[in-house]
Amino acid sequence: MTNQLIICYRCIYDSNTSGISFDNEGVCNYCKQIENLEKDMGVLVNFPDKEKLKESL
Ligand SMILES: [Zn+2]
Numbered sequence: 746m747t748n749q750l751i752i753c754y755r756c757i758y759d760s761n762t763s764g765i766s767f768d769n770e771g772v773c774n775y776c777k778q779i780e781n782l783e784k785d786m787g788v789l790v791n792f793p794d795k796e797k798l799k800e801s802l
Contacts, residue, residue, distance in 0.1 A: 751760040753773035758765055766774045 749760075751767055751771065753759070753765075753767065753776060754771040755776040756773065758773050758775060760767070762773075764774075768774075768777065
């Protein structure tokens, strides 16, 4: 039984988040969705969490 905690490489979600899944690079499906949105819209989508992450670095 493996219950390893995985944290997304791009954001702060971990594998306890409901409905989350990770690709081979450790990026969650939510980040992939945002990536696709940004490509479709041609702009960067501003999410508060991203700004918080930048400030904490
Ligand atoms: Zn993520």
